[in-house]
Each structure stands twice: as C-alpha cells, then as structure tokens.
Amino acid sequence: xxxxxxxxxxxxxxxxxxxxxxxxxxxxxxxxxxxxxxxxxxxxxxxxxxxxxxxxxxxxxxxxxxxxxxxxxxxxxxxxxxxxxxxxxxxxxxxxxxxxxxxxxxxxxxxxxxxxxxxxxxxxxxxxxxxxxxxxxxxxxxxxxxxxxxxxxxxxxxxxxxxxxxxxxxxxxxxxxxxxxxxxxxxxxxxxxxxxxxxxxxxxxxxxxxxxxxxxxxxxxxxxxxxxxxxxx
Amino acid sequence: xxxxxxxxxxxxxxxxxxxxxxxxxxxxxxxxxxxxxxxxxxxxxxxxxxxxxxxxxxxxxxxxxxxxxxxxxxxxxxxxxxxxxxxxxxxxxxxxxxxxxxxxxxxxxxxxxxxxxxxxxxxxxxxxxxxxxxxxxxxxxxxxxxxxxxxxxxxxxxxxxxxxxxxxxxxxxxxxxxxxxxxxxxxxxxxxxxxxxxxxxxxxxxxxxxxxxxxxxxxxxxxxxxxxxxxxxxxxxxxxxxxxxx
Numbered sequence: 001x002x003x004x005x006x007x008x009x010x011x012x013x014x015x016x017x018x019x020x021x022x023x024x025x026x027x028x029x030x031x032x033x034x035x036x037x038x039x040x041x042x043x044x045x046x047x048x049x050x051x052x053x054x055x056x057x058x059x060x061x062x063x064x065x066x067x068x069x070x071x072x073x074x075x076x077x078x079x080x081x082x083x084x085x086x087x088x089x090x091x092x093x094x095x096x097x098x099x100x101x102x103x104x105x106x107x108x109x110x111x112x113x114x115x116x117x118x119x120x121x122x123x124x125x126x127x128x129x130x131x132x133x134x135x136x137x138x139x140x141x142x143x144x145x146x147x148x149x150x151x152x153x154x155x156x157x158x159x160x161x162x163x164x165x166x167x168x169x170x171x172x173x174x175x176x177x178x179x180x181x182x183x184x185x186x187x188x189x190x191x192x193x194x195x196x197x198x199x200x201x202x203x204x205x206x207x208x209x210x211x212x213x214x215x216x217x218x219x220x221x222x223x224x225x226x227x228x229x230x231x232x233x
Numbered sequence: 234x235x236x237x238x239x240x241x242x243x244x245x246x247x248x249x250x251x252x253x254x255x256x257x258x259x260x261x262x263x264x265x266x267x268x269x270x271x272x273x274x275x276x277x278x279x280x281x282x283x284x285x286x287x288x289x290x291x292x293x294x295x296x297x298x299x300x301x302x303x304x305x306x307x308x309x310x311x312x313x314x315x316x317x318x319x320x321x322x323x324x325x326x327x328x329x330x331x332x333x334x335x336x337x338x339x340x341x342x343x344x345x346x347x348x349x350x351x352x353x354x355x356x357x358x359x360x361x362x363x364x365x366x367x368x369x370x371x372x373x374x375x376x377x378x379x380x381x382x383x384x385x386x387x388x389x390x391x392x393x394x395x396x397x398x399x400x401x402x403x404x405x406x407x408x409x410x411x412x413x414x415x416x417x418x419x420x421x422x423x424x425x426x427x428x429x430x431x432x433x434x435x436x437x438x439x440x441x442x443x444x445x446x447x448x449x450x451x452x453x454x455x456x457x458x459x460x461x462x463x464x465x466x467x468x469x470x471x472x473x474x475x476x477x478x479x
Contacts, residue, residue, distance in 0.1 A: 048343060049342075049343075050339055050342055050343065052478070070345050070346075070347065071345065073343060073344065073345040074345040076343065078339075078343055080336055080339065081336075082335050082336030082339070083335050083336070084335060084336050084337050084339055084340030084343075085335055085337065085340070086268070086272055086331075086335070086337055087334065087335060088272045088275045088276050089268070089271060089272055089275070093268070093271055097264055097267075097268045098340070098344070100260065100261065100264035101261060101264060101341070101344035101345075101346055102344060102345065103257065103260075127275070143340070
C-alpha cells in the first residue's frame with residue numbers, strides 16, 4: 001500500500017503540490033491525470049524517492065520512505081519520460097548493470113525472461129542508440145521490472161510512441177504482469193488511462209481533485225470532469 | 234539505524250535484500266566501474282579527447298619555452314601537471330554528463346545502493362581513464378624533456394597519487410557542476426582553487442624526481458600529497474549524497 005500524505009512541494013516560490021493526499025491499495029492500478037505542470041511528475045518523483053517533499057510524507061506498507069529509502073527503493077520500478085538507459089551500451093549490458101545494482105539472482109535467466117516479455121530478445125547485443133523510440137521504451141519497461149518490483153511507477157510511458165506502439169503498451173504492461181503489481185501511472189490520454197487503470201485520479205491546483213473507480217465513470221464523464229478541474233486550475 | 238523493511242506482500246516479489254557488508258558494496262562499485270569502462274571502450278570519446286589534448290599541451294609548451302639544459306627541470310614539472318590537470322578536466326566534465334543523458338543518473342539513484350558506492354565507482358573510473366592517458370603521456374614527456382628513462386617508475390607513482398587527489402575531489406565537483414547551466418565553465422572554476430594543495434605537492438615531488446634529490450628532501454611534499462588525497466576522498470565520500478540528491 002502506498003500512502004501519500006499531505007505532500008507539499010515548492011520550487012523556490014512556486015508551489016507545485018499543496019497537500020496532495022492519495023492512498024493506493026495493493027494491486028490497484030491508479031491512473032494519475034492532470035494538466036501540464038500540474039505536478040504529476042513531481043509527485044511521481046517523490047514516490048520514487050528521487051525528490052524530497054517540502055512537507056508531508058510517503059508511506060510504503062507503513063514504512064516512511066524518508067526513513068527507509070535505501071531499503072524501499074528495491075520495491076519500486078520506474079518508467080520515466082527518459083529511458084534511464086545508457087545509449088552506448090547494449091540492451092544486455094544495460095540490464096546486466098541494473099541487475100548487479102539490484103542484486104537480481106540468476107541475472108542471465110531473468111534478463112532473457114524480461115527481454116522476451118517485451119519482444120526484444122534477439123536484439124540484446126545491439127547498442128540502445130540503434131533502437132527506435134518504441135523499442136527503447138520497451139527496454140525501459142524491461143529495466144523497470146528486472147528486479148520484479150511490487151510497485152511500478154509509469155510516468156507517461158506513452159511519451160514519444162506512435163499510435164501503434166501506444167496501443168501495444170497496454171498489452172505489453174499485461175505481458176509484464178501488471179496485475180501482480182501496485183501501479184501508479186500518469187498519462188494525458190483519457191481513454192488509455194481509463195482502459196488500463198482501475199482508478200482514475202485527477203491532480204489539479206496541487207491537490208487530488210477527483211478520485212473515481214473505473215466502473216463508476218464513462219470516458220465522456222471523465223472528460224467533463226477532467227476539463228472542469230483543468231480549466232479551474 | 235532504520236528498521237529492516239519486510240518484503241511487500243504483493244504477488245510480485247522484489248529481488249532479495251542485498252548481500253550485506255563490504256562484499257555487496259564493492260560489487261556495486263565494481264559494476265559502476267565496469268559499466269563506465271564498457272561505455273568508454275565502445276565510444277573511446279573520453280580517453281581519445283584527453284590523450285590528444287594532453288599531448289598537444291606538452292608539445293605546445295615544449296615549443297613555446299626556450300628549453301635549455303639548465304632550465305628544463307624548472308619548467309618540466311609544471312608542464313606535466315598542467316597537461317594532466319587540463320586533460321583530466323576534460324574527462325571529469327564528461328563523467329557525469331554521460332549519466333545525465335537519458336536520465337540515467339535518476340536510474341542510478343533509484344537503485345538500492347549507498348550513494349557513496351556511486352561516488353567510488355565514478356571516481357575509480359575517472360582515475361582509470363586519466364591513468365590510461367598518463368601511461369602514454371609520461372614516456373612522451375620523458376623524451377621531449379630529455380629525462381632519463383629510469384625516473385619513469387618514480388614519476389608514475391607521484392602521478393598516480395596526484396591523480397587520485399585530483400579525481401577524488403573532481404568527481405564530487407563534476408556531480409555538482411552537471412546540474413548547473415554553464416557546467417563546462419563551472420567545473421574548472423570550482424575545482425582548480427580547491428585542488429591547489431594536490432597540484433603544488435605533486436609538482437614539487439615531480440621536480441624532486443627530475444632533479445634527483447634525495448627522497449628525504451621532498452618527503453614532506455609526499456606526506457602532504459597523501460594527506461590531501463585522504464582528506465579529499467573522505468570529504469567527497471561524505472558529501473556526495475548531498476550533492477546528487479535534491
């Protein structure tokens with residue numbers, strides 16, 4: 001369970017998050033939406049322990065992230081706008097490096113498994129810079145699940161992907177076992193957000209403005225809600 | 234001390250906790266070094282740039298100064314360390330830029346690794362790359378400045394000590410400068426004033442070797458160099474976490 005409690009984040013005088021509260025239960029797939037600059041990535045970075053909140057705290061299974069960060073990082077995987085991969089290394093070298101950093105047991109077998117899941121087995125000895133954007137994003141997903149984290153943070157995983165690759169994203173996420181993980185995903189695509197997640201959350205004015213279950217809302221209703229909160233921002 | 238976190242109860246089970254103690258720590262340090270070496274072997278960007286630059290500096294100084302037998306040993310130590318410092322600066326400035334591309338520094342910070350392991354991994358990589366350049370640079374220096382070949386082992390020892398101090402604090406400043414807008418300018422501005430004690434003692438020791446004075450006469454410079462190496466590496470080890478984390 002992830003408990004985001006009264007998170008405030010400021011950058012100089014600019015207040016991005018103004019006491020955001022959100023509880024994500026185990027097995028939840030929460031889609032976080034909001035306008036550009038609403039603070040989605042900031043919130044994601046705080047949960048990933050890449051950024052410290054100005055006030056408030058994040059609890060993961062009851063443990064304060066600020067107190068047990070080095071141990072809790074093991075349970076988190078992140079897919080970001082950026083691939084977090086070394087362009088000059090091959091997919092195999094990249095994953096081997098991360099496997100060593102996470103102490104992944106039987107790394108060679110695990111790397112083969114995740115590369116097969118994302119459909120890149122056979123290209124593992126090619127440098128990442130020779131990959132298309134879609135392939136790089138698939139490899140980024142493989143990297144994020146390499147250590148089999150129970151919590152997966154997906155920060156606009158469809159950024160830079162063409163329509164076909166974006167459509168494939170859902171299938172790919174199911175292939176890598178999203179149903180076994182607690183997931184927080186940001187996206188600007190309302191339809192995709194609603195189809196992938198079982199909860200949709202809208203971030204506006206630095207707070208959680210709307211939190212609905214998928215079966216409680218239609219795409220049209222979600223769109224209305226979204227524009228209402230975004231335009232009031 | 235923080236309490237031990239129990240594994241989460243989701244179906245997906247994260248990799249087991251890292252092997253404790255120094256073995257696990259050094260395995261992470263080694264992984265970072267291996268990753269940097271693998272990237273450098275593939276691109277050869279850093280070492281080739283440093284090597285060409287350092288050789289050019291040595292050549293330019295060699296032509297620029299009116300070198301005669303009586304003044305050569307006065308000028309040579311400074312020339313050697315200017316070329317090492319400038320070439321090293323090139324390497325250091327690239328060191329964390331590579332980590333910033335594609336956000337891989339975030340990728341590193343996401344891993345359950347002590348931040349000091351990242352520092353040591355990057356520092357050892359920097360020492361290695363600068364040392365490779367020095368292995369080629371030193372014989373060229375000996376030939377161009379008419380020095381006897383038998384000083385090479387002693388010279389290599391001093392150069393290694395100087396490089397450890399330079400890269401030790403340089404790795405920390407490289408991590409600081411990479412977040413600034415004018416990072417290529419900021420690194421030398423921050424680093425050179427701090428690294429003066431290392432440079433000064435390394436130049437004095439090098440002069441002692443070239444003049445073939447008894448070791449006792451320059452021993453205090455050696456002690457100073459080792460002491461500053463230790464201080465710089467220890468201080469950087471302690472401060473690195475605050476530099477890379479927001």
